[in-house]
Amino acid sequence: MGISPLEEFIPMSPLPTDIVRQGQPSRSATRVACLRAVHQLLDEPLVLHDPIALPLLGMRTEAALRDDPFALNDPVSRGLRAALVARSRFVEDELARRVAAGVRQYVVLGAGLDTFAYRNPHSGEGLSVFEVDRPETQGLKQNLLAEAGIAVPSSLKFVPVDFERDELAFALQRAGFHADTPACVSWMGVTMYLTADAVLRTAGTVAGFASGSSLCFDYRVPVATLNPIERAVSEFVEQQARALGEPWVSSFDPALLQRQMIELGFTSAESPTPDELNARYFAKRRDGMRTGGGVRLMCAAK
Numbered sequence: 001m002g003i004s005p006l007e008e009f010i011p012m013s014p015l016p017t018d019i020v021r022q023g024q025p026s027r028s029a030t031r032v033a034c035l036r037a038v039h040q041l042l043d044e045p046l047v048l049h050d051p052i053a054l055p056l057l058g059m060r061t062e063a064a065l066r067d068d069p070f071a072l073n074d075p076v077s078r079g080l081r082a083a084l085v086a087r088s089r090f091v092e093d094e095l096a097r098r099v100a101a102g103v104r105q106y107v108v109l110g111a112g113l114d115t116f117a118y119r120n121p122h123s124g125e126g127l128s129v130f131e132v133d134r135p136e137t138q139g140l141k142q143n144l145l146a147e148a149g150i151a152v153p154s155s156l157k158f159v160p161v162d163f164e165r166d167e168l169a170f171a172l173q174r175a176g177f178h179a180d181t182p183a184c185v186s187w188m189g190v191t192m193y194l195t196a197d198a199v200l201r202t203a204g205t206v207a208g209f210a211s212g213s214s215l216c217f218d219y220r221v222p223v224a225t226l227n228p229i230e231r232a233v234s235e236f237v238e239q240q241a242r243a244l245g246e247p248w249v250s251s252f253d254p255a256l257l258q259r260q261m262i263e264l265g266f267t268s269a270e271s272p273t274p275d276e277l278n279a280r281y282f283a284k285r286r287d288g289m290r291t292g293g294g295v296r297l298m299c300a301a302k
Contacts, residue, residue: 029112052115091216105183110190135160182212207265214301234294266300
């Protein structure tokens, strides 16, 4: 008996870490993409309108999701879905503010199957987009784009990088990025897979960008700081990540991380609480959709 398209993209059995290291694309990236697509099918009102989310997954997976989106509507998947769409809206709201202030460069670190570049509302204002990720994940995405007939816009550059080993500034410069002009940088769903040193090193690189730049990212908080329900959910999701061969590595105390961002050279660092995010994006919903506190967001600006 063959596996379904959903099982193909969201495997629940362990995946040895060495397989991921030997050139396999990120499984977590495809899982995130499936959850973002289900948001388009089940949740009303939409927090993130994304007409690219479903076709990017390919015909088989799109058909499977449309046939039974409730396969990804268990309580944990609903909470993850809320966190994913909230983080996308958070950074895209920040980008809109920066574009209004004159920013014309948008960098998506760990882009995975992010769809912004293919529904870019700021293309008419000359916004350039740089998608940064592992070559294997970029290869998967480019294949899916081709299969779906989704054109790669001329404003987009793919930038292959290994965050633990490669020099981000050099890779961006080689792709046409201008460090002497401001940029908005998105770094979602990545830091928890990196060491704390690698996270701060990359944040430091962005802190060296021109005045007017900003960095939006999410980060895991220590499990000991969570309430019992959030702790159970966080531990379950962490176990799933480990089973996919992509274990979580780092966590940060919000107040300490804010201070570290300032020390790196940012002038401000905002890290909204879950209550603040729920008030901003999930207020007065009939479906009760809410985000939790296991992973927090931050926007550090210059």
